Structure formats: structure tokens, C-alpha cells
Amino acid sequence: MTTALVTGASSGIGAELARLHGSKKGDLVLVARREEALNALKSELEGAYGIKATVITADLAQPDAAANIFAATEAAGIQVDILINNAGFGGHGKFHERDLAKDRAMMQVNMRSLVDLTHLYLQGMVSRNSGKILHVASIAAFLPGPLQAVYYATKAFVVSFSQAIAQELSDTNVTSTVLCPGAVATGFVAAGDLEGNSMWDNAASPESVAKCGYEAMMKGELVAFNEASLAFMLNWVVPFMPRKTVLKMSQRTMEKSK
Numbered sequence: 001m002t003t004a005l006v007t008g009a010s011s012g013i014g015a016e017l018a019r020l021h022g023s024k025k026g027d028l029v030l031v032a033r034r035e036e037a038l039n040a041l042k043s044e045l046e047g048a049y050g051i052k053a054t055v056i057t058a059d060l061a062q063p064d065a066a067a068n069i070f071a072a073t074e075a076a077g078i079q080v081d082i083l084i085n086n087a088g089f090g091g092h093g094k095f096h097e098r099d100l101a102k103d104r105a106m107m108q109v110n111m112r113s114l115v116d117l118t119h120l121y122l123q124g125m126v127s128r129n130s131g132k133i134l135h136v137a138s139i140a141a142f143l144p145g146p147l148q149a150v151y152y153a154t155k156a157f158v159v160s161f162s163q164a165i166a167q168e169l170s171d172t173n174v175t176s177t178v179l180c181p182g183a184v185a186t187g188f189v190a191a192g193d194l195e196g197n198s199m200w201d202n203a204a205s206p207e208s209v210a211k212c213g214y215e216a217m218m219k220g221e222l223v224a225f226n227e228a229s230l231a232f233m234l235n236w237v238v239p240f241m242p243r244k245t246v247l248k249m250s251q252r253t254m255e256k257s258k
């Protein structure tokens, strides 16, 4: 069975993606900063499914994180067949009023470490002519996000990057899929200072979003949305609306109403 490396496996969508892969008897490499949560998930999944889960604690905001993770899996003789780049976070507020260090860390986690991990693990996948990559982006990728300017831009990067490499890999058996969730009930809201935003009032469950992404990845789909109506709006309505209307509408969705 295949081994999947999941970043951001300590909570939310990442933990559910790990549970799904474990339930299919796949081994796991669980990556995040919170070691206790990773170890709890490791025990749960090894106990439930008889699989092997390896914990690697890493802060993906550090520039050398991806190289250290790769070195750790190499040293342990683990072949990563599936790479799930899920770790990420947002942050609320006007860009010029935000702490630039937080936005730099966000860019490092959401983009740079994702690119580095992909580069490191993709080499082996291509040489074996086998492998799957799932990137967790967001519906935020499809329009600019006033009050979350950097976060939305990082997710636009991920959607572009994933599709471009998918095309480069089209003559191989390696696939790159990007998942674009709408609002999901996870630790994301607290981590990004987004409490009080009504967008999360009817948020999807992380289980349902993980299932959507995992199935799309297994089929090698290019882009996956868990909310069909939002996908329609973003692909077929928003691109034809006046730019300033889109920006005002987008800002309203990020305003805190409570």
C-alpha cells in the first residue's frame, strides 16, 4: 500500500485526510508543529487500521523545513507515494496594519514550503512514474481578498502552480490535484483571527471536505470544489462582473459582523 505524507495533519482537513488514507490501509507521515496532536492521531490510526504512521514535527514557516522533512523520510527509508500539501493559515486585517512578519510566515507556509516539498518528492515520483499530489488551496484563489490580501494571493498561487505542474506531468502517471474548499469548520478561523465572520456560520465539516479532496486526488482530477454552487459562481459569474463590484463584494465577505 502507498504511503501518504500529510502536512497540517494535527487538526482540521489534514487530520481527516490522514484518517481517510489510514482507513484505506495506507501508511502515513504526519507533519505539523503540535507533536502531541500528531502522536494522538498516530496512535488512533495505528490502533484502528494496523498501519504505520510516522510523526515529523516541523515548523513550515522555517525556510529549511521542507529539506529537513525530506531528509527525515530518506533517513527512515520511507518512500512517499502521495504528497498532501495541506498546511496553511490566513490572517485578518488591512495589509498595511498587519504584522508583516505574520504575512511573511504565511507566504512561507502556504507557498514556499509547499513548492519545496513538491520539488523534493516529485523527483522520485517521476522516476518511478507513479505518484499523487494534493494541494489544499481555497475558493479564495479565485478573487482578490481585501482584509485577507496576502492569504487570498497565496491560494491563487497554489491553484496556478498545481495546474501548471499537472500539465507538465501529463505524459507521466503522476498527478497534481488542487482542492478549493469554501468555509470549513476547523481551527482555521481562530488561527486567522476570523471569529465573528458570518462566512463560517454554515461551514462544511472537515470530514466532507477531506473526502472530496481525497477522491479527486485518487482520480487524478485537476481541480476539486466541495461546493458546486460556489464553483459555478467563481468560474462563470465572478470573472464577468465589474472588477470594483467584485472587490467590494469580496471585502464584505471578510468583514466581521459579530
Ligand SMILES: NC(=O)c1ccc[n+]([C@@H]2O[C@H](COP(=O)([O-])OP(=O)(O)OC[C@H]3O[C@@H](n4cnc5c(N)ncnc54)[C@H](OP(=O)(O)O)[C@@H]3O)[C@@H](O)[C@H]2O)c1
Pocket (backbone or CB within 6 Å): 007, 008, 009, 010, 011, 012, 013, 014, 031, 032, 033, 034, 035, 058, 059, 060, 061, 086, 087, 088, 089, 090, 109, 136, 137, 138, 139, 180, 181, 182, 183, 184, 185, 186, 187, 188, 189, 191, 206
Ligand atoms: N477552514 C477553512 O475555512 C478553509 C477554507 C479553505 C481552505 N482552507 C485551507 O485548508 C488547509 C487546512 O486548514 P484547516 O481548515 O484544516 O485549518 P486548521 O485546523 O487550522 O489546520 C491547519 C493545519 O496547518 C498546520 N500548520 C499551520 N501553520 C503551520 C506551520 N507553521 N508549520 C507546520 N504546520 C502548520 C497546523 O498544524 P500546527 O498548528 O500543529 O503546526 C494544522 O495542522 C489550509 O491550507 C487552509 O488554508 C481552509
